[in-house]
Amino acid sequence: MTAPAPTLAARGYAPGAPRRRELARLVLALAWRFLLRRRTVSGVRSGLRGAVLGIALSLVPLTVVMVVANGLIDGIVDRYLELGSYHAQVAIADSQLASGASVEVVAGFVAALPGVEVAIPERRGSTLLAAGGRRVVAELRAVPVDLPQTDRGFAAMVEVHGGSFDLTGNGVVLSAELARQLSVAVGDQLHLVAVPSNLIAPVAGDAELGAARLGGPPRLTAVRVQGVFSSGYQELDRRWAFVSLATAARALPAGRELIGIKVGDPHDPAALAAVVAEAQRLVGQLGRVRDWKVLEAASLRSFESSRALLLFVVAMIVVIATVNVASATVSVSLTRRQEVAYLKAMGLPPAAVFASLTLAGTLAGAAGAILGVAVGLAAAVNINEALALVERGVSWVAQLVAGAGQAAEPIALIDRSFYLESIPFTLPAEQVAVVAAATVALATLAAAIPALAAARLRPLAALARTA
Amino acid sequence: MSSPPPLVVDQVWKTYRSEAEELAVLRGTSLRLGAGESAAVTGASGSGKSTLLNLIGGLDQVDSGSILVGGVDVATLPERALAAFRRRLGLVFQFHHLLRDFTASENVQLPLLIGGAHRHAAGTRAAELIAAVGLTPHASRYPHQLSGGERQRVAIARALAAHPEVVLADEPTGNLDERNAGEVGDMLFGLAEQRGVTLLVVTHDRSLAARAQLHLHLEHGQLHVAGERSPP
Numbered sequence A: 001m002t003a004p005a006p007t008l009a010a011r012g013y014a015p016g017a018p019r020r021r022e023l024a025r026l027v028l029a030l031a032w033r034f035l036l037r038r039r040t041v042s043g044v045r046s047g048l049r050g051a052v053l054g055i056a057l058s059l060v061p062l063t064v065v066m067v068v069a070n071g072l073i074d075g076i077v078d079r080y081l082e083l084g085s086y087h088a089q090v091a092i093a094d095s096q097l098a099s100g101a102s103v104e105v106v107a108g109f110v111a112a113l114p115g116v117e118v119a120i121p122e123r124r125g126s127t128l129l130a131a132g133g134r135r136v137v138a139e140l141r142a143v144p145v146d147l148p149q150t151d152r153g154f155a156a157m158v159e160v161h162g163g164s165f166d167l168t169g170n171g172v173v174l175s176a177e178l179a180r181q182l183s184v185a186v187g188d189q190l191h192l193v194a195v196p197s198n199l200i201a202p203v204a205g206d207a208e209l210g211a212a213r214l215g216g217p218p219r220l221t222a223v224r225v226q227g228v229f230s231s232g233y234q235e236l237d238r239r240w241a242f243v244s245l246a247t248a249a250r251a252l253p254a255g256r257e258l259i260g261i262k263v264g265d266p267h268d269p270a271a272l273a274a275v276v277a278e279a280q281r282l283v284g285q286l287g288r289v290r291d292w293k294v295l296e297a298a299s300l301r302s303f304e305s306s307r308a309l310l311l312f313v314v315a316m317i318v319v320i321a322t323v324n325v326a327s328a329t330v331s332v333s334l335t336r337r338q339e340v341a342y343l344k345a346m347g348l349p350p351a352a353v354f355a356s357l358t359l360a361g362t363l364a365g366a367a368g369a370i371l372g373v374a375v376g377l378a379a380a381v382n383i384n385e386a387l388a389l390v391e392r393g394v395s396w397v398a399q400l401v402a403g404a405g406q407a408a409e410p411i412a413l414i415d416r417s418f419y420l421e422s423i424p425f426t427l428p429a430e431q432v433a434v435v436a437a438a439t440v441a442l443a444t445l446a447a448a449i450p451a452l453a454a455a456r457l458r459p460l461a462a463l464a465r466t467a
Numbered sequence B: 001m002s003s004p005p006p007l008v009v010d011q012v013w014k015t016y017r018s019e020a021e022e023l024a025v026l027r028g029t030s031l032r033l034g035a036g037e038s039a040a041v042t043g044a045s046g047s048g049k050s051t052l053l054n055l056i057g058g059l060d061q062v063d064s065g066s067i068l069v070g071g072v073d074v075a076t077l078p079e080r081a082l083a084a085f086r087r088r089l090g091l092v093f094q095f096h097h098l099l100r101d102f103t104a105s106e107n108v109q110l111p112l113l114i115g116g117a118h119r120h121a122a123g124t125r126a127a128e129l130i131a132a133v134g135l136t137p138h139a140s141r142y143p144h145q146l147s148g149g150e151r152q153r154v155a156i157a158r159a160l161a162a163h164p165e166v167v168l169a170d171e172p173t174g175n176l177d178e179r180n181a182g183e184v185g186d187m188l189f190g191l192a193e194q195r196g197v198t199l200l201v202v203t204h205d206r207s208l209a210a211r212a213q214l215h216l217h218l219e220h221g222q223l224h225v226a227g228e229r230s231p232p
């Protein structure tokens, strides 16, 4: 009774018949409105703007932590390898001390090696500093008097607060912490008290050892404070007192001898390894050459693990924020159920429904990531000012609580002795990019699940309920 | 070679099943409409009028029988082809079913864009249809800024936008006052006639039903001819 049905394709019912570019444009337009608009059939405020904010808010601390952790660790590592371990170090063997080999002469040969920029002869050892009634354990570092001139890396990391870095004559340059503990200032005199190194435990805090315990009269060397310095990282420099090699020859009979080596780029492992090998060939039995990564392995490991822990904690925040996207997309697909049904009744393919809702999630993720990273970077750039401001605020509140009468101690949110006094800004571009990409991916995934359900929705189920 | 009739409903059965009961709503319903013909279906509430339209619109599936739109059997279409099939129909519901976040003009463009039309072509076509329903001054208003009758006129423009072979309307005036119902009814039948579109309207409104060439009554799951008038 009816003519045989022609093929689907002949009637233009073939799937995929709509022009893809036009459909893609429509999908984008739908995603955009799902993201931004909030007039819905039920009148419920919808849209993914809340999700965008949630993502952005969680990315702000993540970005700050990333940038600050990066800056802190880079800054600390730089100080270790410019001031402490040097890029590489020749540790002169103990037996050589007695043989009379001069560390300065050997340093001259090391300095001539290819790839070596500076070679610094140094003698290190523990000593007591005595001023007035106070005695403090210090790590005496005897270096060439022209070190700040020859080693630019060293000079860059040392900030002289008072006087100058002048080791000539009987000059001593103290860390700010030592100067504080001894209550001395530039121009004051103090004494180096030679101590056999085995008597002083390296962990001894501010132990004041009486002369009586040393057995026999201690050898005293009078020195004058010529400068007070800080590296910005107290944990590293709090016990350092710099003197000239000549002063140490009198005051530090039992020091370790070493040669610090500076190269062009300490972060170029191949070049560094080549220099280490060359130097080892040169010094032979005289000493052992190691680079900063080996020398500071334990500290580096602990930095990296604390950075990893910090990032992990903050990454969890981001995951939670993207769950926001999931729930926001669920609510969008729920509140848009009828609209999705109308669109499907008009012939919008399920794939296009899925794509538009998922894309809305992607857009939410991208917008949140851009916003969060931007604000986070802005906060990180001004982290020192921001911290100071917060601390001033907290101190002010503390003052209020303490009452007008007494003066409350200014409050430091982070203990400056464990962190750099001023946090340098280094942009971990790669990490930031990875986090932003992961956020977008997570947001997309979070949106895809409810979007799939919406795509499968049978239009009749939603059409039956009317506005 | 003559093209197949736009709409053939042949011996369609549809039963709703729930745990408690079985409700045979359509029991061998048949219907045949030629190109440009119009029909109105009346019937008691719950007689199955909306069910019939939903089946024709590819929104629900028959138990048995066949529905051919332009010669294509809806029942045999897989899900993806169904979306393409729906684009060959225009739907008007009692409630306008416009998208809230799209202007009147954009709502009319939607079926065209879904069909892959270029946006300039869609814009031109929408403007023409908006003019045909007399809403040119309101083209860029959102649905909530329009009256009920105006929304329904937008819905009619939208149903006609993508050059459908068949327009299905379920109580298009059911939510309007008498004056608006008359205007919207005039517009629906007038435009369908003018454009040679086959029109099937479900309605309780006797005066609306009277405008159709064929007046059918749905009772006991079957369609009976209640009135006929020769085409003008």
Ligand SMILES: Nc1ncnc2c1ncn2[C@@H]1O[C@H](COP(=O)(O)OP(=O)(O)OP(=O)(O)O)[C@@H](O)[C@H]1O
Pocket: B016, B017, B023, B025, B043, B044, B045, B046, B047, B048, B049, B050, B051, B052
């Ligand atoms: N999804 C469903 N599941 C079960 N029963 C249904 C379903 N949809 C409709 N029905 C029942 O089928 C019958 C026909 O419904 P339908 O909506 O087609 O009626 P109608 O003729 O459009 O009525 P009205 O004039 O009130 O709109 C009704 O009794 C209804 O309760």
Ligand SMILES: [Mg+2]
Pocket: B049, B050, B051, B170
């Ligand atoms: Mg009905």
